[in-house]
Amino acid sequence: MKKPIVAIMMGSDSDLKVMGEAGAILKKFDVPYEIKVLSAHRTPEETIKYAKSAGAKGIKVIIAGAGGAAHLAGVVAAHALIPVIGVPLETEHLGGIDSLLSTVQMPSGVPVGCMAIGSSGAKNAALFALGILSLSDKKIYSGLEKYRNKLTNSVLAKNKR
Amino acid sequence: MKKPIVAIMMGSDSDLKVMGEAGAILKKFDVPYEIKVLSAHRTPEETIKYAKSAGAKGIKVIIAGAGGAAHLAGVVAAHALIPVIGVPLETEHLGGIDSLLSTVQMPSGVPVGCMAIGSSGAKNAALFALGILSLSDKKIYSGLEKYRNKLTNSVLAKNKR
Amino acid sequence: MKKPIVAIMMGSDSDLKVMGEAGAILKKFDVPYEIKVLSAHRTPEETIKYAKSAGAKGIKVIIAGAGGAAHLAGVVAAHALIPVIGVPLETEHLGGIDSLLSTVQMPSGVPVGCMAIGSSGAKNAALFALGILSLSDKKIYSGLEKYRNKLTNSVLAKNKR
Amino acid sequence: MKKPIVAIMMGSDSDLKVMGEAGAILKKFDVPYEIKVLSAHRTPEETIKYAKSAGAKGIKVIIAGAGGAAHLAGVVAAHALIPVIGVPLETEHLGGIDSLLSTVQMPSGVPVGCMAIGSSGAKNAALFALGILSLSDKKIYSGLEKYRNKLTNSVLAKNKR
Amino acid sequence: MKKPIVAIMMGSDSDLKVMGEAGAILKKFDVPYEIKVLSAHRTPEETIKYAKSAGAKGIKVIIAGAGGAAHLAGVVAAHALIPVIGVPLETEHLGGIDSLLSTVQMPSGVPVGCMAIGSSGAKNAALFALGILSLSDKKIYSGLEKYRNKLTNSVLAKNKR
């Protein structure tokens, strides 16, 4: 079994349904990843310990999904230099605009690459991570080409019908 | 010189102008406080170290002001059990609605008492801290009574004019 | 039976489902509380009478939940010096952003400590009240430590799985 | 000097510049009014006392302007049965959307007739009050007819140019 | 059968469920009213004709409910001098914030008294109309006193339980 090179973090296992869509895409590309249920607010020390050590362990990209006052991606980015991708999750009352603003409006110096709210964001987080990895991995790059072509062809097929 | 019992935290010294209004009120009440320029994103370790040790050092209430993806109050609350009051600061592009949602929409388990955006919030953070301290300090309580009466009388005086 | 030291106020008994979550947490901590169904708009005089007398009766913290043009916490805070915690409740049409802004945007001089919208906010209101009470009650403080540890451990257990 | 039949209330004398535009219109119509600087939060008892007694004193319509967590119109409406018109005032950080939602989203049972944010709202509050008074005062009604015609003609004159 | 003195207008009969709540309250107060299904956009001429003639026919207050680009209340107010109360109706996609802004943000010169979004707004529109009518009708005034007392007592009864 290969060592994970992508980490998918989320604050609660109830986020697994959405964030699992990121995992499913990485799996298709045979990219080893690990899932971490760690919360910026409920397990801050373990979150930080993980963020600080992930790079040295071989993780190249971290995907972090959180909702509401969504601090997970920002807290992780504050303790890591490898790219951190944030996925703002839907919230019960405000639809996720709170998660989005808490994830994207980072101060200069500590970047987070923010995706769309919810499952589109989770899937795109995996694809963005693959785009990063593809810079030094031709197999992933040609996998992305095929993925994009398939996407295009599936729309074109619908267009014909 | 007395040991501080309130901490006023902010992520940047440019926030001092607004957050200093909290200090000015505490000073009027002779409540010793300390100001900490520590950022959830730029100095995460020092922020956390401070949050974890503040209670033991004698701090009873922490006031934390931040803007944008305003994680300071939440990160401090994740590492402290004493009351944490959040002040969402104005932002250049969105007026502070981003700061407000990032501060107030905390997940259950880790509370932050959020004030209004900007200087009204900073002043009220001090008054709220004084309200907490007044539960076990009669001098502060009677100070608050006088403050509130003065507020009332100043409006009534304007009403007469 | 012990005298209540926390009050949980709400404008309608339909708010009881959400605000009851605050009571459930206080109960776990053996903190006596009373529930008051009083509205800023429908029973203004009784609301004010209660707000003015609560402190003298032994109430140390007031939690007030309301929705829409959510004036309850603000009106109570205008008549009381003890800490008032506001819980903005969900609304049918705007999700609760109206409740949030009506609760949090208080003018300087009359602070309300605002929580998140809905049931996360109700639970955190109780925890914030406990944080305040813990400043002079070691049993509550160690209760909060245990609560926080349990929260941490429950996330860590999910992380393992 | 005639007894006032309209009251213009505001929480602070800094609101006088905007709310004075309501007074200017009432003056043009020779409708006696009084200005009250009373705040829902800073002078709650005097505000309520005024709201409760205004009708008996001869006031027929109350105009109340406030900003932020704008509770003034709602608090007055809770203590009065005569029509209460709310004017949401501009706020420094959110433009007045907070004032608007706090004024307009009243629960059923206690109505407030809400106007536009800021000075358009203040002027229209006076005109709306005049519309109410005109139901039993033909002079005011024909004054409104003239006002509306003048408005129309001033636009038509600009159209010609 | 008495001549109507209040008109309840709406753009579509699908709005009847919500706007009918205004009628139900007027009925309780024995205030004769008529319902008009007329749209600012789909039947503009009939809408305007009605708005222009309503006052002369004996209508004293017009209640107008509309959703989306909710122009009904504003268009009616442009053609009538009697008080026009606007009820912003819920919309499928934006919850009614579009209806609210289209109804409340009237330019100076043509006032609309705006209520809350949806059924609270519809009920309050009727109560506000009754408040206006009560200025010259003691029976309605004492009816409103009873209504308000009942409201208060119903909350107090729930408080006891």
Add this chain to the structure above:
Amino acid sequence: MKKPIVAIMMGSDSDLKVMGEAGAILKKFDVPYEIKVLSAHRTPEETIKYAKSAGAKGIKVIIAGAGGAAHLAGVVAAHALIPVIGVPLETEHLGGIDSLLSTVQMPSGVPVGCMAIGSSGAKNAALFALGILSLSDKKIYSGLEKYRNKLTNSVLAKNKR
């Protein structure tokens, strides 16, 4: 002098600065237009009369700019069958989001083609009108081609620098 085929309507001559940008573009294309200062709320009858007669007079497209509860384009569209283009104008307090929602959220049956807020919207309204006219006027079509090429070339020139 040629008969106008486009009308530019606005509620107030203070809108002329922004709406004049539409006129400047039409002038460049030698398309005759007329400017009408007519308000949905202040001169409703003249507005409607104009809207109803414009088509027969030879007007082919109407451009209508308004702010706040921006009903002008909708009211015109309710009385005309020729294409109506709406330009939501900036507002003092809400930036123009109120104008945008009041203009764009039209009910089915009465379409308005809405442009961006402010001067970009005014310019594009003229270009959109030209696009419509170009369907039966080759000179305008080739004018648009040149305009678009110039736009492209001006960006490309900047790119080179």
Add this chain to the structure above:
Amino acid sequence: MKKPIVAIMMGSDSDLKVMGEAGAILKKFDVPYEIKVLSAHRTPEETIKYAKSAGAKGIKVIIAGAGGAAHLAGVVAAHALIPVIGVPLETEHLGGIDSLLSTVQMPSGVPVGCMAIGSSGAKNAALFALGILSLSDKKIYSGLEKYRNKLTNSVLAKNKR
């Protein structure tokens, strides 16, 4: 079978339910149209190829519906000079305000005529296209007159009931 003169574009066949309402109206008017499932993001080249060639093929108006970061109408407008009508589609988390702003806030130089969010917008897109076509097609113009009269009469019939 007649050559299509209107194109209805959408990014996914899941949008067909809403966008099909535009087609249904065109069909009633016997206006030939074609449906294109082409995405600005997933089939960019085919989208652009279509946009560039549509005019020469005889298409006179393009209707483009998209949701989220809704770039379809804008991308098509960047490659076509014939009128492009945008329909912002509902989104899962933000109701469609994201689609609306992405569609309507076009930079000056490249206009899109934006409709309301969702199915009202889709229907109105067809009616707006018909309004454009009616400028040079009397049959369509008289069809629109009938459609509008039917709309009016259907409301008036409901008003009678």
Add this chain to the structure above:
Amino acid sequence: MKKPIVAIMMGSDSDLKVMGEAGAILKKFDVPYEIKVLSAHRTPEETIKYAKSAGAKGIKVIIAGAGGAAHLAGVVAAHALIPVIGVPLETEHLGGIDSLLSTVQMPSGVPVGCMAIGSSGAKNAALFALGILSLSDKKIYSGLEKYRNKLTNSVLAKNKR
């Protein structure tokens, strides 16, 4: 002179002031970059040609800044597989919330890593690009470590004062 490995794209040279902050950071790290003034709407073909060829030319990351209906990053991402970072720029009327939603709410399949609105976003775009490049370039990685330490120390120095 080294071949550029990062591209900074923007729709107008007026965006250069903000987007130039990204360039300034890349320069400090001795990372060669090129600036492209190309617009999704005004120079669509050149934009697409550039997006399609950038990877083969040696560009590893594209940064794209745009405002309003901000399609630039999305259009580029639709034609490129290398990572695309979006910077939503401030807009005159809505502060940039329109740019943010147009940039971040991408459909699944075509990811854009979105930064904060305005100059914080531009700076972080460069840092995020550096984070990506640092995965295979130790010099950049240690540069980022120094940059982060400097950031930390500058806050700590302010804290001491």
